[in-house]
Amino acid sequence: MSALRILVSVKRVPAPGAQITLTADARAIDARNLGFTTSPHEECAVEEAIRLVDTHGGDITVLTVGPPEADEQLRYAISVGAHHAIRVGNEEIASGEDPDPQATARAIADAVLALEAEAGVFDVLLFGNESADSGGFQVGVRVARALGRPIVNGIKAIDIADGVLTARRECDTGFEVYRMPLPAAVGVKEGINLPRYATLPGRLRAKKADVQTIDASPPRGGLATVQFATPAVEVTETVLLGTGADAAGAVVDLLSELGLA
Amino acid sequence: MSNPVLVFIDHDRGAVGDDTRQAFAFARACLPDAAVAAVVIGGDTTPAVTGADTIWHVRHAELDDYAPEAWGDALHQLAAEVTPSAIVTTGTERGNEVLAHVAAIADEPFAANVVAATPGAPWQIRRARWGGSLLEDATLTAVLPILSCALHAYPSDPSTTSTTSTTSNPNVAEFVPVLQPDAGRTRIVDRVQVAEGITLTTAPVVVSGGRGVGSEEGFAAIEALAELLGGAVGCSRVVTNQGWRPHADQVGQTGKRVAPDLYIACGISGAIQHWVGMQAAKQILAINLDRDAPMVTKADYAVIGDLHEVIPAIVDEIRRRRAAT
Ligand SMILES: Cc1cc2nc3c(=O)[nH]c(=O)nc-3n(C[C@H](O)[C@H](O)[C@H](O)COP(=O)(O)OP(=O)(O)OC[C@H]3O[C@@H](n4cnc5c(N)ncnc54)[C@H](O)[C@@H]3O)c2cc1C
Ligand SMILES: Nc1ncnc2c1ncn2[C@@H]1O[C@H](COP(=O)(O)O)[C@@H](O)[C@H]1O
Numbered sequence: 001m002s003a004l005r006i007l008v009s010v011k012r013v014p015a016p017g018a019q020i021t022l023t024a025d026a027r028a029i030d031a032r033n034l035g036f037t038t039s040p041h042e043e044c045a046v047e048e049a050i051r052l053v054d055t056h057g058g059d060i061t062v063l064t065v066g067p068p069e070a071d072e073q074l075r076y077a078i079s080v081g082a083h084h085a086i087r088v089g090n091e092e093i094a095s096g097e098d099p100d101p102q103a104t105a106r107a108i109a110d111a112v113l114a115l116e117a118e119a120g121v122f123d124v125l126l127f128g129n130e131s132a133d134s135g136g137f138q139v140g141v142r143v144a145r146a147l148g149r150p151i152v153n154g155i156k157a158i159d160i161a162d163g164v165l166t167a168r169r170e171c172d173t174g175f176e177v178y179r180m181p182l183p184a185a186v187g188v189k190e191g192i193n194l195p196r197y198a199t200l201p202g203r204l205r206a207k208k209a210d211v212q213t214i215d216a217s218p219p220r221g222g223l224a225t226v227q228f229a230t231p232a233v234e235v236t237e238t239v240l241l242g243t244g245a246d247a248a249g250a251v252v253d254l255l256s257e258l259g260l261a
Numbered sequence: 262m263s264n265p266v267l268v269f270i271d272h273d274r275g276a277v278g279d280d281t282r283q284a285f286a287f288a289r290a291c292l293p294d295a296a297v298a299a300v301v302i303g304g305d306t307t308p309a310v311t312g313a314d315t316i317w318h319v320r321h322a323e324l325d326d327y328a329p330e331a332w333g334d335a336l337h338q339l340a341a342e343v344t345p346s347a348i349v350t351t352g353t354e355r356g357n358e359v360l361a362h363v364a365a366i367a368d369e370p371f372a373a374n375v376v377a378a379t380p381g382a383p384w385q386i387r388r389a390r391w392g393g394s395l396l397e398d399a400t401l402t403a404v405l406p407i408l409s410c411a412l413h414a415y416p417s418d419p420s421t422t423s424t425t426s427t428t429s430n431p432n433v434a435e436f437v438p439v440l441q442p443d444a445g446r447t448r449i450v451d452r453v454q455v456a457e458g459i460t461l462t463t464a465p466v467v468v469s470g471g472r473g474v475g476s477e478e479g480f481a482a483i484e485a486l487a488e489l490l491g492g493a494v495g496c497s498r499v500v501t502n503q504g505w506r507p508h509a510d511q512v513g514q515t516g517k518r519v520a521p522d523l524y525i526a527c528g529i530s531g532a533i534q535h536w537v538g539m540q541a542a543k544q545i546l547a548i549n550l551d552r553d554a555p556m557v558t559k560a561d562y563a564v565i566g567d568l569h570e571v572i573p574a575i576v577d578e579i580r581r582r583r584a585a586t
Contacts, residue, residue, distance in 0.1 A: 020394055132391065135391070141365050156508070
């Protein structure tokens with residue numbers, strides 16, 4: 001069984017609670033009182049990389065296109081088991097600008113080629129199915145296309161044997177199975193695994209780890225944000241059916257009314 | 262009259278879902294003056310899709326079953342021939358995936374999760390971000406505009422499917438793309454059947470549990486209620502993270518989108534990432550200890566109390582009334 005070189009692309013995103021507030025100019029989420037996180041699908045992609053390397057040996061590189069603050073997410077990946085961290089950016093990105101999907105993909109593809117020229121081809125490129133904030137459903141596909149590698153999205157199980165990657169995608173009635181030759185790319189979905197938590201030694205290792213930076217100024221693509229808006233909240237008059245077990249009668253009345261009970 | 266709009270039809274071996282009607286509604290809302298040309302990729306029988314002015318049936322041995330790269334190649338080639346005013350679809354898994362491939366091949370932008378769009382140079386679009394909890398106004402500058410609408414953003418209007426010439430068969434034209442030998446390398450090679458009967462996304466009632474359920478065993482009462490109502494069981498992300506339920510049951514931004522007639526949320530606070538997965542439900546009933554939980558204040562109906570008492574009482578009451586009749 002040969003060792004795997006794996007690259008995982010992760011994005012730093014704010015973690016909003018029940019409500020999202022915008023900055024005064026409506027150009028961004030007001031993140032002053034928010035924590036940041038890695039998009040959930042990508043957190044699972046990092047975990048999947050760790051499990052694959054546990055089985056096959058090899059090493060894991062995490063990469064992000066983002067501001068210096070995104071080192072927090074790269075270091076988190078190292079604390080759970082990734083080996084190398086790469087941050088791709090430029091001054092605009094450092095000041096908080098979120099590049100469009102075409103530019104992001106270009107920056108990632110170029111960085112992958114540069115890293116591969118140094119240390120060899122990545123057997124597997126892992127992405128999230130979609131980023132939590134932008135939800136573009138495309139950066140992974142664009143990178144894979146640029147590099148001429150096969151990619152399937154929405155994957156909830158990965159198995160590698162004899163240079164072939166078998167992937168399962170959930171559908172309404174079960175799973176679809178795909179099989180791709182390596183090197184390959186996969187868009188991973190939450191549910192593929194349960195990500196582990198960092199251990200204390202892991203956190204210490206992450207603290208000391210180097211984050212390599214790569215400069216990139218990809219051309220802009222055709223999708224440009226003008227501003228954000230919060231959707232109008234529908235005001236609902238909630239009908240209280242009662243409290244505790246005593247409400248059961250009123251609930252079943254409602255269910256009958258709806259033709260369900 | 263502008264060039265036709267190509268509507269990618271998400272089908273599985275010929276079976277189409279309600280999302281196809283949403284795609285037609287989206288196409289007609291964006292480009293009311295354009296003819297709607299449905300694109301059905303794969304299969305060897307003439308597709309039976311109603312709601313389009315014309316149908317392109319794209320055929321090739323590599324295309325018979327779903328193959329995202331090859332389907333993307335094929336749709337891109339068809340677009341090069343037809344020069345449509347846009348390519349659109351609904352944001353299903355396959356819809357987004359195939360359009361992303363077309364956009365990558367053409368090096369054109371792709372706007373996913375669109376909730377409103379006005380053509381022009383550039384197009385003005387509004388997109389759902391954060392799974393639907395935030396809106397983004399954006400411009401789309403493209404030679405070939407490629408857009409998917411957010412699921413349930415364009416209600417499938419039955420009249421959309423009958424306004425066209427499709428009482429009889431509309432014009433079906435064939436298109437045979439030229440594919441590279443390895444284009445089919447990401448094809449479905451096998452299927453594993455798991456679920457049968459009612460699924461989470463098609464159930465008329467979803468009974469969902471959150472952290473308040475407290476344990477894997479706690480879901481027994483929720484399952485009993487779902488079964489009595491002919492519904493399916495859903496859950497929040499806390500529940501899947503705890504390992505109480507499989508991720509296939511998760512509703513929300515990183516789980517499933519559901520739109521049942523009734524959604525019963527038990528012990529779920531109503532965080533925005535959960536809400537976006539079930540906001541399309543026709544009626545919402547919240548069962549929660551906390552009168553001020555967002556799920557309670559946004560629901561149509563609520564019961565305040567401990568779900569461990571309320572749900573068994575509802576189950577008993579349904580059984581009692583059924584026994585009495
Ligand atoms: C990028 C991102 C994506 C996410 N995607 C999803 C997603 O797809 N789906 C999802 O669900 N979440 C998602 N989340 C997580 C989300 O933010 C919330 O953390 C989660 O939905 C909370 O789950 P909950 O309501 O079960 O738990 P809590 O928020 O802890 O709420 C528990 C509720 O149960 C009530 N309760 C407690 N005990 C009882 C009792 N005995 N009887 C009745 N009521 C009781 C409490 O009053 C409370 O309202 C996502 C988060 C992020 C950052
Ligand atoms: N800024 C970024 N840095 C690194 N990876 C990214 C970035 N944006 C998107 N990705 C990757 O591409 C996937 C799809 O993103 P998107 O097209 O935005 O939905 C994400 O899940 C990530 O794996």
